[in-house]
Amino acid sequence: MFGHRIALFTLFGLEVRANTSWVLLAVLVFWSLATGFFPARLPGLAVPVYWTLGLVGMLGVFFSLLFHEFAHSLVARAKGMEINGITLFLFGGAAEMTSEPPTPRIEFEVAIAGPLASLALFLGFGLLAGLLAQTPLPEYLSALFGYLSLINLILAIFNMFPGFPLDGGRVLRAWLWHRRGDLLSATLTASRMGQGFGLTLVLIGFWTLLSVGALGGLWWILIGIFVIGVARAAYEQTALRVTFEGTPIRRFMAEHPVSVSPDMLLSTFIEDHAFRDHFSAYPVMENDRLIGRVRTRDVKQIAREDWTQQTLRRIMTPLEDDQLAHPEDDAQQVLDKMQRSHSGQIIVADGDRVIGIVTLADLLNHLALKRDLEA
Ligand SMILES: [Zn+2]
DSSP, X not given: OOOSEEEEEEETTEEEEEETTHHHHHHHHHHHXXXXXXXXXXXXXXXXXXXXXXXXXXXXXXXXXXXXXXXXXXXXXXXXXXXXXXXXXXXXXXXXXXXXXXXXXXXXXXXXXXXXXXXXXXXXXXXXXXXXXXXXXXXXXXXXXXXXXXXXXXXXXXXXXXXXXXXXXXXXXXXXXXXXXXXXXXXXXXXXXHHHHXXXXXXXXXXXXXXXXXXXXXXXXXXXXXHHHHHHHHHHHHHHHHHHTTSBGGGTSEESOOOBOTTSBHHHHIIIIIHHHOOSEEEEEETTEEEEEEEGGGGGGSOGGGTTTOBGGGTOBOOOGGGEEOTTSBHXXXXXXXXXXXXXXXXXXXXXXXXXXXXXXXXXXXXXXHHHHHO
């Protein structure tokens, strides 16, 4: 989701990374502060002062975003969830959780931690700005902290909108999940609210762009499209999780898969298997033991005239851990494994005994069928 990222530093055991698009946000914040906000708020200062204020203000925004995401991450970790670090990107920051909250209560606590942290910064910076205004120190110091206080209030309020993927959307989902006892239906509501919110942002963006001609409109359009996409994906992800989590993979596998012998000639393999049952890969068995797999497309490595002499042993590959599953493995974990390894097929085996085969297409068909039947 975040493309190319650079690791910045590690704090409390959490790696902070920046996606390259973050640079654009940093420049935008710096530029609007140094040439817009501070010159308008405090006229008559020297240009280098505006630039310095712009830079420090930008670093303050950066700090505020991280503070918010660290609040989510540290609460999540304290509740036993796995966190894969924090990534800064074009639209702010995101704490990357590798697992979903196990209960509505934990979801609520993790979600509310971010806006509460931002509210705390709003109060802290506001207090500091007020105190500095009473001292003989330059006025711009008070203005700087006043700005950061305001940014944190906006962060807290914006994030509390009750739609996915915003924090408020997670709070809403936790509440509905608790009330209805149904995670999927709670997610659907939060996802629809989020998509509506995203659409509203897009419309506001177009309106700003067309009526005022301000380029800032483009920004809202982009954020809106991003929100719609993430809100949709959240529902899809949850639908997968609800369908597959806690169910052993043997429930979804095709039993007694066709296997081949390593001594089979390539020509026989092509005629009797590849052209007949159209599987993309086959387990290779020797003396009732699973010794590897052969992919149909690897036949192309061998020249056609040699197909009547060469055997499958030439093109078979040993099985890696991510191509194998145990029949009692959780279906959700097997699906994760397939997505991680970009493989469309997993062999289900107990030791070296092949029990079945699962393809990504089978799992998705099952999901589609289940939805049709429930609709
Ligand atoms: Zn948040």
